[in-house]
Amino acid sequence: MEQVLFINCCIRREQSRTQKLADYMMQCLKELDTYEIKEICLMDEALQYFSDGFFLQRERLLEKQDLQHPRFRYAREFAQADKIVIAAPFWDLSFPALLKVYIENLCVEGITFGYNETGFTGLCWANHMVFLTTRGGFYQDNPMEMGSRYLEAMSHFFGIERYDCIAADGLDAGVRPVEEILQEAKEKIDTLIKTF
Numbered sequence: 750m751e752q753v754l755f756i757n758c759c760i761r762r763e764q765s766r767t768q769k770l771a772d773y774m775m776q777c778l779k780e781l782d783t784y785e786i787k788e789i790c791l792m793d794e795a796l797q798y799f800s801d802g803f804f805l806q807r808e809r810l811l812e813k814q815d816l817q818h819p820r821f822r823y824a825r826e827f828a829q830a831d832k833i834v835i836a837a838p839f840w841d842l843s844f845p846a847l848l849k850v851y852i853e854n855l856c857v858e859g860i861t862f863g864y865n866e867t868g869f870t871g872l873c874w875a876n877h878m879v880f881l882t883t884r885g886g887f888y889q890d891n892p893m894e895m896g897s898r899y900l901e902a903m904s905h906f907f908g909i910e911r912y913d914c915i916a917a918d919g920l921d922a923g924v925r926p927v928e929e930i931l932q933e934a935k936e937k938i939d940t941l942i943k944t945f
């Protein structure tokens with residue numbers, strides 16, 4: 750079975766509309782019976798951003814090439830997954846800082862990326878990253894949108910060839926019923942899964 754790493758950053762948990770999209774996608778994948786889903790709920794992790802001792806510890810470990818240290822477990826798990834699914838709401842033109850802290854912990858030279866005379870090279874095994882998000886306003890093809898665009902760049906940085914974002918836009922705009930917009934996004938998930 751291929752392993753899907755589902756990175757859950759739906760901060761509002763049961764209240765979250767992004768979580769609804771993620772639940773739907775995970776349910777569809779389970780029904781296929783070909784994927785093992787491993788969920789990492791970022792809200793339940795004691796994630797630390799880099800400062801002072803935590804930053805210096807990383808420098809020391811990298812110098813010793815101690816890549817098996819427990820603090821690099823997120824990077825090892827990410828690098829080994831066959832598929833990546835990230836779910837996070839659109840916050841402040843991007844995504845919640847919690848997801849950025851997780852990504853900061855993923856970027857470990859020798860695990861998720863390498864470096865040589867020609868530049869950076871991704872070391873992750875996965876061939877597809879999917880980002881599920883919901884937004885209050887409308888940001889399709891809008892340069893102000895910096896969540897999906899950043900994740901797409903990170904996906905390439907990690908060596909993951911294919912990237913897709915499914916976004917439900919305008920949930921707080923009051924223009925269309927929320928359920929209708931979510932239903933449209935679910936239909937896009939149905940289509941995506943066919944080539945996942």
Ligand SMILES: Cc1cc2nc3c(=O)[nH]c(=O)nc-3n(C[C@H](O)[C@H](O)[C@H](O)COP(=O)(O)O)c2cc1C
Nearest residue numbers: 761765766767838839840841842883884885886920
């Ligand atoms: C802290 C915060 C920041 C937000 N920033 C934006 C924003 O910059 N642009 C926007 O269109 N909506 C913004 N929203 C609205 C959310 O994108 C929208 O309500 C989304 O559906 C929330 O996802 P959730 O239901 O999964 O929590 C923000 C909401 C919160 C709570």
